[in-house]
Amino acid sequence: MLRVAVLLALAALVFTATPAQAQDLPVLPQSAEVTLKLQRDGSLSVTEAVSVPAGTTMTRTLPLRTSADDAHDRLLTVRDLSIEGAGSADTTEDQVTFDLRGGTSIVRYTVDGVVGRTLGVEQVTWDVAAGWDTRLELLRATFAAPNLPDALTCLAGPPGSGTPCGAAQLDHSGLTRVSVSKLAPGDRVELTAELPAGTVPANEHLVPASTLAGAFLVTTPVVAAWLALAVLLLAGIALLVVVRRRDRATALPVQLQVDGQFSSPQGVLPGHVGVLLTGRADAVDVAATVLDLCVRNYLWVTDGPALHRRNPPDEQLTAFERAVYVTVVPGESARLAPFTVEADPLADAVRRGWLSRRPAQLARAGIRGCCYGAFLTVVLAFTVGYAQLGLVVLGAGAALVLGASWLPLRTPSGTYLREQLLGLRAVLLAAEPADDLVFARVLPYALALDVPAPARSLQAYWSDAGDDAARTRAFTAALVAAAAGTRHRVGAVPPVEQRAATSA
Template sequence: MLRNWGAAAICVIALGTSAGVASAQPSSPAGLPGAVGVDVRLKLERDGRLTVTEVVTVPEGKTADRVVPLRIAVGDNRDRVYEVSDPAVTGEGTATVSDDRLSIALRAGTSTVTYSVVGTVARIGDTLELRWQPASGWSTALDSVKVSVITPDAPRSVNCLAGEPGTAKPCTTAELGDGRGVRATEIGLDPGDRVDVAVGLQEGAAPPNARVVETSTLAAAFALTPATGAGLGALVLLLIGGMVALWYLRGRDARALEGEVGPVDVLVADGAGRVAFASPDGVLPGQVGTVVDEHVDVVDVTATIVDLAVRNYLWIEEVDGLDWRFVRRNPADPSLTGYERAVYEALLPDGVDAVLLSELRGRRIDLTRVRDELYADVVAKSWFARRPDAERTLWWWAGIGTAVLGAALTAVLALVGTGALFGLVVLAAGVALAVGARSMPARTRRGSALLEHVRGLRGYLHAATPRDIPDADREMVFSRSLPYAVVLGETERWLAAFAGSRSGLYWFGEAEQGGDLRRFAQRFPTFLGALDGVLAQAGHLRSLRH
């Protein structure tokens, strides 16, 4: 009945209450002379129960029998099961129901058959569908079949098929009305043919109640056997081993993230009472973000650009309060790391001494090299044993490959009829491996120690005030600390702490006046947002601000 139809498109036709029901005496010039006429009225209740009323006209001297199977094959070793209750006939005939069929026997005259069906509402993908065959299994030809469907809410779509079971021939008519129903008609139906109606429902119109069961063959294929039991046991051991390995590899990181960590001492004093900023383990702003979350993000590049300006490779100036210009101050030299040089050259390629931020938006700079150099850099610094992105990719593909193998093994074993549960074990192991791939990159001991120092650095950014820094060093310490505040999400607090200072800035200002720290504190967040947006357009990096 529904076996080869699949999850076809389902259309619903609204039937206004004024439209009424089709006549109980169907007739058509194109019908079959002396054949039976059927008028079927379907009403879906809010609780998912379908009430059916069939008005059947049998010509004098004839009888009509109908057998409706209630267990329909919908795939290999899978049946869809319907439950029919309260069958009754008003007129000349009888209706009885058993576990697997509804039987109707009618004599000459007009009879009304009523019953209720549970199991007609199913979720097909994202669509809620009502499906039933208002005409099937008749022993005699039908002159016409008229169908009306009423649903709790306005239907979304309707699809009506007619003819031999398995064919996709559309009904003579099938249309949506203006209210809560559908109307369909089929003229002339041979014995044994069917009319198959599927109605797309509004979400929440009725609860899905379709029941699909596995046949004994499929159930045997997935039965628990000693072999599949051993496979399940091996999977448990594998998962436990994986948890132990992750605990060993990531335990240092967990300890680094636990407990209280005070501010680290990043202010280095000389004998003359001057102080300077020195990051823990010499970590640079872009490296901080990558070590913390194991990804190269847009904010890591933004902080690197600010750091290049602070270190006098760039000058950043505001233009007309709407744009910003990057001006080359000093060429890239050997003191820059590979990823810093990549950022510098992406911003100001050879032959370009100045560029507006708005011009970068149109250029769509390529940050692929920046990402690769930064991942390689954290490995070279011995904070990771291998590139985090390569580690994640390796384990993800290993998981996907295992899952695909498990799915194929499950399908083969299900067809054979035994041991399919073992394939599911392999499939589950692959999925777990793919999901856990993002946790596989592990920092080295040095990387875990740096993670703890970075927490201390964030504490310094929270606690430091201008009073802690001599006036002569305040501008430099503020500037050198700022890129770390950017990458660690402490920009707002750091600017607020120093906004009252009257100091200027040696690396940032307007085109026609020097940098002013108070105005800078107001405009710098806008600059960061605009720069993040331009870098995010380049792709290859996550648009994540810590």
């Protein structure tokens, strides 16, 4: 009976010791034996046997987010974690921490996400030892994979250093063996094995790194945003082509007289001609407005030349005409001299439905978009990443500014009126009105439309020059010269159209 009991006790000792003996145990206190096995599904089985001196503890922090390159971080997943011996483990989203106490502990776990693929070659990268808070006197490790590695790289020392391991090689059995002594606290031993293509599936999970390079990385949301911007740009370009084609310059035939009197198309004034034809008001438009005020008996011209108030401004005058009136003749009379009119003829044209402020509004919105995009790019670059989303907003703003600069100011009604003005110019170029009164009424429009000065005499009822054509032409030239400093606040219709070229 005693012999049977002894045999049973020995058998129990052998069977209970078998799991521990399957892993090589450390030969020195404060050392580790690590076994790595790459499974065919790409997961890495890790077994670590760690010898902890009695009365002390050893802690290892295993990060689950590691740097892959300047722009990428690698996310790892640890599962099937178990510890045999005096120790415990704490797992969070970002790391796994092992706390091992005196004696020999065996830690087993499986890691997913260690296999990457570059140019058709699988690479397995793993920190065999890293994050220990105490010195490792000796680290020995073995690595096995379904196929023999084509190349091995083993680095030891502080994270980021390029110091090769003291010993890392393949043995006769096909195992990769690594041996490093006296590893300082916080140092790491990083093993990278290049395997033949197709050995195992790649399972590396890369995410943008918390760096500037990572912040500007092209990701799925960024690609989707750029594609959305491209679609919007194509739609905007198509719309712009349609609008600009509708705004092409053509001339419509007009009647110079209706019931024996001159009738301007849609009641347009000489001061409107510039903004309708070229998108801007200049000295010619102001001079034509002054001449129109003379023809309409608001002003009287005498030799000098000098201007006199003949009738006070009334409700028949637009705000722009009133501004010109009081600027040119601030008192009862004034000698013609250089002057500056700070008024906006665009407002009246907008009120009448000929022009739109939409291009200017879109341009301002685009400028705000550029500012917001630049600000968002900086904020995202230094916070959560995806900084290219800010660049998308900036690009959208810039495209809006550029598109607005090519968007005509004219509405469909304004485009039709522009065609009528071109028709009026064609009529005036073809023949001068025979009636002096009609010809006098047309004269401001001829000046605004860049029609050459009349060759025949004109009964200027609004001037003491009478029918002196030379004095009339001299007065018109003096008006243009005096108004040369006129300011205007009208956005141009790009590309800025020339008055004569547009009306040819």
